[in-house]
Structure formats: C-alpha cells, structure tokens
Amino acid sequence: MSSDSARSQPRIALGGILHETHTFMEQATTLAEFEAQSLHSGADMISAMRGSRSGIGGMIDRATALGWQLLPTLYAAAMPGGAVTAAAYGELLSELRARLEQSMPVDGVLLALHGAMVAEGELDAEGDIVAQVRALVGESVLIVVLLDMHGNISQRLVELADVLLAYDTNPHIDTYARGVEAAAIMARLLRRELRPTPAYARPALLLPAQSTGTETAPLAQVHKRAAEIKARDDVICIAVMAGFAYADTPFTGPSIIVTTNEQPELAAACADELSAILFEQRHHASPGYLAPAEAVKLAASHDRGPVILVDSADNIGGGTPGDGADALAAMLAHGVDEGTIVLADAEAVDICWRAGQAAEVTLTVGAKVDSWHGQPVTVSGKVHALSDGAFECEVPDNHFASFYGSTVHMGRSVWLRVAGVNLLLTERKTPPLDLAQLRHIGIIPETQRMIVVKSAVAYRAAYMPIASAAIEMDTAGLCSANLSRFPYRHIQRPVYPLD
Numbered sequence: 001m002s003s004d005s006a007r008s009q010p011r012i013a014l015g016g017i018l019h020e021t022h023t024f025m026e027q028a029t030t031l032a033e034f035e036a037q038s039l040h041s042g043a044d045m046i047s048a049m050r051g052s053r054s055g056i057g058g059m060i061d062r063a064t065a066l067g068w069q070l071l072p073t074l075y076a077a078a079m080p081g082g083a084v085t086a087a088a089y090g091e092l093l094s095e096l097r098a099r100l101e102q103s104m105p106v107d108g109v110l111l112a113l114h115g116a117m118v119a120e121g122e123l124d125a126e127g128d129i130v131a132q133v134r135a136l137v138g139e140s141v142l143i144v145v146l147l148d149m150h151g152n153i154s155q156r157l158v159e160l161a162d163v164l165l166a167y168d169t170n171p172h173i174d175t176y177a178r179g180v181e182a183a184a185i186m187a188r189l190l191r192r193e194l195r196p197t198p199a200y201a202r203p204a205l206l207l208p209a210q211s212t213g214t215e216t217a218p219l220a221q222v223h224k225r226a227a228e229i230k231a232r233d234d235v236i237c238i239a240v241m242a243g244f245a246y247a248d249t250p251f252t253g254p255s256i257i258v259t260t261n262e263q264p265e266l267a268a269a270c271a272d273e274l275s276a277i278l279f280e281q282r283h284h285a286s287p288g289y290l291a292p293a294e295a296v297k298l299a300a301s302h303d304r305g306p307v308i309l310v311d312s313a314d315n316i317g318g319g320t321p322g323d324g325a326d327a328l329a330a331m332l333a334h335g336v337d338e339g340t341i342v343l344a345d346a347e348a349v350d351i352c353w354r355a356g357q358a359a360e361v362t363l364t365v366g367a368k369v370d371s372w373h374g375q376p377v378t379v380s381g382k383v384h385a386l387s388d389g390a391f392e393c394e395v396p397d398n399h400f401a402s403f404y405g406s407t408v409h410m411g412r413s414v415w416l417r418v419a420g421v422n423l424l425l426t427e428r429k430t431p432p433l434d435l436a437q438l439r440h441i442g443i444i445p446e447t448q449r450m451i452v453v454k455s456a457v458a459y460r461a462a463y464m465p466i467a468s469a470a471i472e473m474d475t476a477g478l479c480s481a482n483l484s485r486f487p488y489r490h491i492q493r494p495v496y497p498l499d
C-alpha cells in the first residue's frame with residue numbers, strides 16, 4: 001500500500017490566475033483590474049467561487065465530492081486588456097506561492113490558468129507560474145492545469161505540468177465541466193491508474209478571434225477528429241488550442257496537446273495528425289472583409305435596408321474603446337443618406353451639450369483613446385437631440401441584462417445629424433446589443449440604409465432580425481481580423497496568413 005492511500009484524504013492545493021493579454025494594447029492591466037473582477041485568496045476563494053460555472057467552480061465541486069482536503073491559494077481573473085504590470089504579476093504570484101508554501105506538504109495542485117497571459121518582462125506567464133509551483137512542490141507532486149482554449153502554449157508548460165486540458169467550446173460553455181474533468185483526472189493520477197505521456201504539436205498558423213468558433217471551420221473539423229481519438233481508452237485528454245493572435249509571444253498560435261497513458265508514440269502521432277488537419281483548413285483562417293469605402297458602396301447599392309456594417313476590429317465586447325471612426329469617414333465620403341453609427345466620445349458629447357439642442361456645431365470625433373482606431377474625423381452638423389443615455393432594453397433577457405441589468409446607462413448622449421448620417425455620440429462605450437440604444441433618442445433602426453455595429457458576433461441577436469444583409473469591414477482596430485495590421489516582434493515566422 002502506497003503512502004498516499006495510507007493517508008486519510010489527499011491534500012490538494014487549488015488556485016488560478018487568468019488573463020487574456022492583448023500585447024498591442026497600450027494601457028497596462030493593473031491589480032485594480034483584477035480587484036474589479038475576481039481576486040480572492042485562502043478560504044475566501046472557496047466561498048466566492050464554489051457554485052460558480054467557472055473552471056475553478058467545477059474543480060471545487062468535484063474535489064469536495066471526493067472528500068479531499070482542499071487547500072485554497074489564490075484565484076485572480078481580470079477582463080482582457082494590455083500586459084499585466086510587473087507589480088501586479090509579482091504580487092499575485094507571491095501570494096499564490098506563500099499560500100502554497102503554507103499548505104505543504106501537498107499531494108497535488110489543481111490550477112485554472114488562461115494560457116495567453118503576458119506580464120511586463122514575462123512573455124510566458126503560465127510557463128513561469130507552473131515552473132514556480134513545480135519548484136516549490138517538487139517533481140513527485142501532481143500538477144493538473146485547466147486552460148482557456150485561447151491560450152498560446154509553450155513547450156516549457158507542456159513539460160512542467162503532468163496533464164494540461166482545455167475548454168472544448170467557444171463561446172466557452174463547458175468551463176465548469178472541464179473543471180470537473182480536471183479534478184477527475186487528478187483522482188485517477190492519485191490512485192496511480194495513469195502515467196501521462198503528453199505530446200505537443202503546432203501548425204505554422206495564426207487564427208484571428210473571428211475564426212476561433214468551435215462550431216465552424218477550421219476548429220470544428222479538428223474537434224470532430226479529436227472526439228474520435230478521445231474515445232480510445234489509452235487517451236486521457238486532448239487540448240485543441242486556438243491560441244490568441246493578439247498576444248505577441250514566441251509560441252503564439254494554435255496548438256494541440258494530446259495526453260495518453262504511457263503511449264508517447266501514439267500521443268505524438270495524434271498531435272501531429274490534428275495539427276495537420278488544422279493546417280489543411282488554413283484558408284478559413286482569414287474571414288472575408290471589405291475596405292470600409294467598398295463596404296459602404298455595396299451597402300448603398302442594396303434596394304432594401306438596413307445593411308449592417310460590421311466593425312469587428314473595434315469590438316467593444318473584446319475590450320476596444322468603441323471610438324473607431326473609419327466607417328463614419330467612409331459613409332460621409334460616399335454621401336450616404338440615412339446611415340447610423342454610434343461612437344463613444346465624451347469630449348464631443350460635452351461640446352454638443354454646451355451648444356444645446358438645434359445648435360450647428362463643428363467638432364472632431366473619434367479615435368481619441370489610442371492610436372489603433374483610425375483617424376479622428378472633423379464633422380459639421382446639427383444637434384438633433386440630447387438624452388441622458390439611459391434606456392430600457394426591448395428584449396429584457398438580452399446579453400446586456402445578464403451583465404448590467406435591463407436598464408443601460410450610456411452617459412449623456414447626442415444625436416448629431418451630419419449631412420445624411422445619424423451620429424450617436426455617447427459618454428460611455430456601449431456594445432450594440434439592443435435596438436433601444438438607437439430608438440431611445442429617436443433614431444429608427446428599420447428606416448436606416450446602413451447601420452455600423454462595433455461587435456464581432458453578439459450584435460446578431462438584436463440586429464439581424466431587421467437587417468437585409470451584413471457586411472464585414474476591414475477597419476482599424478485592436479480586434480482586427482486582418483493580422484497584417486499588427487507589428488509582431490516575437491512570433492515564429494514564417495506563419496500563415498502573414499507570410
């Protein structure tokens with residue numbers, strides 16, 4: 001009988017630090033951003049995350065059901081943003097290390113990480129976190145890591161962990177189930193039923209976020225074959241990583257990690273096969289899009305509106321400022337009659353409010369937050385209406401309501417009529433998830449020739465029921481599908497579609 005089973009209950013440490021880092025974003029991510037979302041340590045971590053649908057919530061529930069002694073360390077998660085400051089990263093990691101040291105000895109460590117976190121001075125944050133955990137607990141302690149499938153995975157991380165697994169879905173609806181699975185795999189490792197042998201393969205490919213849905217090409221084909229392979233008894237798990245193209249690191253991009261039970265050759269063959277399937281589907285890596293001027297021209301040629309002009313590069317839900325003005329410039333240049341766009345621009349709102357209702361104003365709008373969202377546009381127009389920017393959602397259980405409640409506050413807002421364009425200026429950025437956003441101030445969405453939406457996918461529920469068509473645009477923005485816009489320094493070249 002082993003020393004483990006002689007002990008009453010396994011001692012399992014739990015923790016997580018999650019951030020999806022957009023390294024081209026100028027504003028760094030500080031500790032305050034983690035405090036605003038989720039930052040818990042010790043016993044507080046269990047009470048805060050138990051019952052949640054997160055990966056760590058699944059781990060806690062399964063571990064509790066198995067009767068393990070849970071040793072919580074730290075759980076920290078922040079919204080996607082720029083590189084995590086060295087100070088914040090150092091503080092989070094030292095808290096995790098200190099709690100883990102107090103918990104020693106442990107039999108295993110369960111970690112929930114993202115995979116695409118970059119800190120100032122550390123391009124491989126997850127590799128570094130697991131290296132520090134490994135150094136503390138030693139070679140014989142089991143480490144199982146759950147990743148977001150948008151992680152960029154280094155060889156070092158694969159070597160340091162015993163098992164890596166990842167969400168299988170995007171949108172991520174299986175985070176909790178994968179957390180449960182991570183704890184279940186840990187249980188089998190503790191019983192010495194498994195001797196994991198992982199293999200890692202990477203195609204020379206980058207996927208923009210717009211191409212990382214798991215129900216569509218190219219990832220759907222990979223998951224279909226992965227499910228067949230996973231049915232084998234000697235395969236423990238398969239992580240199909242889409243990668244996060246906006247984090248510039250030496251291992252950015254999709255990867256496949258196949259973990260078998262003492263079958264290293266099988267693991268390598270399966271990882272290579274799945275990586276090859278993804279590479280064969282690479283023509284799906286670049287979604288089709290038109291330059292804004294062409295998109296506006298095409299929209300104007302439709303006999304029936306509204307045509308939705310998709311500005312997914314300035315996807316507010318992806319963290320962008322919502323002030324990219326490329327599509328506004330294109331509509332004005334074309335002389336569009338009844339085109340609508342919403343821009344977050346508090347300075348412009350203030351000028352219009354001071355001028356007052358019916359005033360004629362000339363001002364510069366858009367592209368003020370950073371240098372990524374095109375050029376500001378100077379416009380002359382009439383202040384058609386002012387509002388406090390509060391509206392009730394027409395669909396009360398829409399996406400807004402699940403985050404913010406059914407009353408949305410955009411801050412003071414202005415309907416500025418510029419030639420034939422309806423420009424809605426708001427103090428706060430607000431994703432296009434409900435038609436009341438336009439209607440509350442008097443803009444009737446159904447009568448527009450074209451409407452610009454700053455969203456990748458989420459706009460569809462509200463806008464597609466009234467739309468005659470949707471056209472993807474190649475606008476400037478930090479979430480652009482056109483990866484040639486980004487000044488990469490660290491990625492491995494050559495890589496499709498850049499080279």
Ligand SMILES: [Zn+2]
Binds near residue numbers: 150172
């Ligand atoms: Zn993700």
